[in-house]
Amino acid sequence: MMDLMQSPDAVATAIGRNVRALRRQRRMTIEALAAAAGVSRGTVIQIETARGNPSIGTLVHLAEALRVGVTSLVDGDASPRVVVRRAEQAVPLWSNETGSTAVFRIGTDPPDVVELWEWTLQPGDAFDGEAHATGTTEVLSVLSGRLGLRVGSTEHELAEGDTVMFQAHAPHRYAGAGPDPVRFTMVVLQPGDAGLVPPSAIAPAEPDPPN
Template structure:
């Protein structure tokens, strides 16, 4: 690979649907560094298990870039941890209210898909709840999560196409789908109206 191609590939990993501002980049950097060291993984080893280049991982750990949503998912899978483990952890007492303004939505590069984490950090390490919004032609492709991971998706508004491995399902408001998420899966809005759903991810032992 030429140097120019390598730089373009690296840019694709660190640009686009980034996860937020400088504070979020610092939090991700700190958590990534801690999680990697806890597992005694070198940058090269994590690059091999996640599919994210060593150069991109180094930039993320150095708070030099905001990683894309897709890259964060890949890193989480490579580390064997829930997605929110990279975003930060907080102590939760008997109850905690998460206001609508407490979590910034993560958007795809084209702006047609939006994801908002509804689970406070540290509330339930093995489970995460997301609100997903898809504008017309909105698409989210997800890499396989760790072995044993499952997802339950409830469509609130609009029509959503959910593909799991080689199966395709069309879901209308009120419909629910439960599936193994340790295989490739995707969500797509082929209609002309916004589609919105809740996605509950229950992680297997390896995350």
């Protein structure tokens, strides 16, 4: 039988690639990751450049600091991640007695959050959305019907096929504005630093350490 175990070099390469990618996704410097994991800066550099396999303890501490499981660090599959959420797995998270619904289709985990929703509002129904963290953006696209949208003190009306993008750090309201139900999709984009610090305060991305 063929031995499917990865070689130590392949494991080290996978761990280095995954640690570096996750650190960058979380906008962490090498120093910040080292401090959070309780290891030295040199250890993080050695791991990211695949100069040796870390101990189990170090892997566990890195995974905790990066908020993932150990599997995410040792996975050697470099192909793009694909997550399929079947229709029956969609979660209705809001509804009322008239038949209006908000269905959560799919989303990502923090720190950079992307959510896809599908809404149906019956004529005259409305939903008041609370203000999100500064830096959050919403994108709405009307599939059918007419949508009334209020962002802060500004009101808009959108028809079938219309799309709008707005900063969602003010209270907002969606409403069925026509004689028929309105169906629309909503994408919520909330970067990990939303509401925390201004862009100028974010540490610049570090270049890769030399090989």
